[in-house]
Amino acid sequence: xxxxxxxxxxxxxxxxxxxEMPLDVPALFKWVAGDTSTADDVTVLTHTGGTAGRWIRVxxxxxxxxxxxxxxxxxxxxxxxxxxxxxxxxDNRTLTLGTTNAAAGxxxxxxxxxxxxxxxxxxxxxAGGGTLCxxxxxxxxxxxxxxxxxxxxxTRGGALPT
Numbered sequence: 001x002x003x004x005x006x007x008x009x010x011x012x013x014x015x016x017x018x019x020e021m022p023l024d025v026p027a028l029f030k031w032v033a034g035d036t037s038t039a040d041d042v043t044v045l046t047h048t049g050g051t052a053g054r055w056i057r058v059x060x061x062x063x064x065x066x067x068x069x070x071x072x073x074x075x076x077x078x079x080x081x082x083x084x085x086x087x088x089x090x091d092n093r094t095l096t097l098g099t100t101n102a103a104a105g106x107x108x109x110x111x112x113x114x115x116x117x118x119x120x121x122x123x124x125x126x127a128g129g130g131t132l133c134x135x136x137x138x139x140x141x142x143x144x145x146x147x148x149x150x151x152x153x154x155t156r157g158g159a160l161p162t
Contacts, residue, residue, distance in 0.1 A: 008055055009045050020055065029055040042077065042101045059106060067110075073098045073125060076106050076147075083111040086140075089118040097132070097145055097152040098125040104149030110135070111142045111160070126151030133157065 002008050005022040008029065018031040029045060035054040039046035045055035064079030069088050073096040097108060112120050112135040120135040122143065128151040135141040135157075143157030 005041065005045055005055075009039075009047050011047055011050070014051065019058070028058040028060075030058050032056050037103060040101055043103050056103070061109075067095065069093065072096070074108075075100050076102045076108065080107060081109045081111070084114050084120060086113045086115065088114045089116050089120065092119045092121070094121045094123055096123045096125045097147075099147070099150075099152075102147045102152075104147060106147040107155075108145045108147075108152070109142060110145070111140075113140050113160070115140055122154070124152045 002020050002022045004024045008020055008022055014031050016033070019028060020031070021028050031053060033051055033053040035056060037044045037054050037056065039054065043057040047053070047055070059076070059080055061081055062079045064082045067082050067084040067088070069090050071094045074082060075098040095110065110122060114120070115138050117137050119137055122132045122135065122145070124130050124132050132145065132152060132154045133143055135143065140160035140162065141157065142160060144155045145152045146155045
C-alpha cells in the first residue's frame with residue numbers, strides 16, 4: 001500500500017512484477033517492467049528513473065451502473081460489465097463505447113435483459129466510428145467488445161437462456 005499515486009510515480013520502479021494500491025486512488029495497479037503505455041493518471045501511471053516500465057491499473061470484471069432508456073456513451077472507468085435491465089427501453093437507443101482511459105486489450109461486456117420491441121445499437125466511439133452491432137428486439141442478449149488501442153470491435157455475443 002502506498003500513500004499516493006504520486007509516490008508510486010516518483011519511485012525507481014521495481015525489477016519484477018509487483019502490485020500496489022495507492023491510498024488516494026481506489027484501484028490496484030500492477031508494475032509491468034518494460035511497458036511504454038502513455039500515462040493518463042487513471043489507468044496508467046509512470047515513474048521517474050530506475051527500471052523502465054509502467055504501473056497499469058488491474059481491470060476487474062465488476063458490474064457497473066445499469067444502462068438506461070437513453071442514448072449514452074460509456075467508458076471503462078464505469079466498470080467493464082454493464083447491463084440494460086428488463087422492461088427498460090421505451091424507444092430505439094444507441095450506446096457508444098467511448099475511448100477515454102481505455103487501454104489496448106480492454107474488454108467490455110454489454111448485457112441486454114430487456115425483451116421489448118426496441119433495438120439497442122452499440123457504436124464504436126473510436127477513430128473508426130460506426131455501428132458494431134445491434135442487440136435484437138424481443139431477445140435477452142449479450143455481447144463482448146475488445147479495444148485495440150484505437151477502436152472497439154465486437155468479439156462475440158449471443159442470446160441469453162430464457
